[in-house]
Amino acid sequence: MLKTHYKSKLPRGWSYPIGAQVLSDAFEDIDGAAERPLCFQDHGMRIGRHSKAYVNDKPYTIIKITYWTPYIDHDIEYMISKGQFDQWQIRVSPVPSDKVVLIRRCVIALGLPRIREWLKETRVREACQGRGHCRLLYDESNDRLLLQSSLNNFDKMTEAELSCAQ
Numbered sequence: 001m002l003k004t005h006y007k008s009k010l011p012r013g014w015s016y017p018i019g020a021q022v023l024s025d026a027f028e029d030i031d032g033a034a035e036r037p038l039c040f041q042d043h044g045m046r047i048g049r050h051s052k053a054y055v056n057d058k059p060y061t062i063i064k065i066t067y068w069t070p071y072i073d074h075d076i077e078y079m080i081s082k083g084q085f086d087q088w089q090i091r092v093s094p095v096p097s098d099k100v101v102l103i104r105r106c107v108i109a110l111g112l113p114r115i116r117e118w119l120k121e122t123r124v125r126e127a128c129q130g131r132g133h134c135r136l137l138y139d140e141s142n143d144r145l146l147l148q149s150s151l152n153n154f155d156k157m158t159e160a161e162l163s164c165a166q
Contacts, residue, residue: 002028005036005089014094016040017062017103018112023090026112030119032067034087041091059137059146062103064091065115066133067122088119095138103138106164111136111145114162118149 002024010016020038027033067088095103115134122132134149145162 002033002038003036004038004040005034007040008042010042010094013097014042015097015100016092017095017100017107018092022108022112023092026116027090027119030088030116032088032119034089037087037089039089039091042094059139060093060095061135062093062095062107062138063111063115063136064093064133065089065119065135066091088122099138099140102143102164106138106145106162107136110162110164111147114147114160118147118151122151 002020004020023038065088115136118132118134122134132149132151134147137146137148138144139146143164145164147160147162148157150157
């Protein structure tokens with residue numbers, strides 16, 4: 001089971017679309033996870049970032065995967081030899097509670113398989129060329145997920161639409 005680094009308590013009306021078990025089932029066997037790769041975080045929601053996006057019908061990030069290098073007092077070669085260079089971490093952001101069932105179903109069926117492909121491809125290309133990142137956004141006005149990704153800082157970001165319509 002992937003370990004959780006942090007989990008914010010959410011205000012009423014907001015829920016996390018997926019939990020640690022679902023993420024572990026999807027990504028546990030992929031190399032390069034940080035020691036505690038899962039963060040469940042409102043990430044500024046209390047000051048209105050998500051609320052404003054929700055009210056304005058703008059897509060909002062629900063899952064973001066990034067590569068990072070944990071601080072260690074050794075040189076780069078040592079870090080690479082210990083597998084401590086460019087580890088991936090997943091941040092899950094909340095969604096309106098009245099949308100959580102639809103979004104969860106869509107994320108599990110469409111989003112997580114695409115993120116899994118991206119993680120595998122990024123590891124093959126070695127993200128140390130420049131940290132890769134991947135975001136899954138929900139566009140409520142069109143009932144779809146958007147997958148934005150880049151294998152490293154030098155590649156152009158790609159975007160794919162994933163329709164959640166039944």
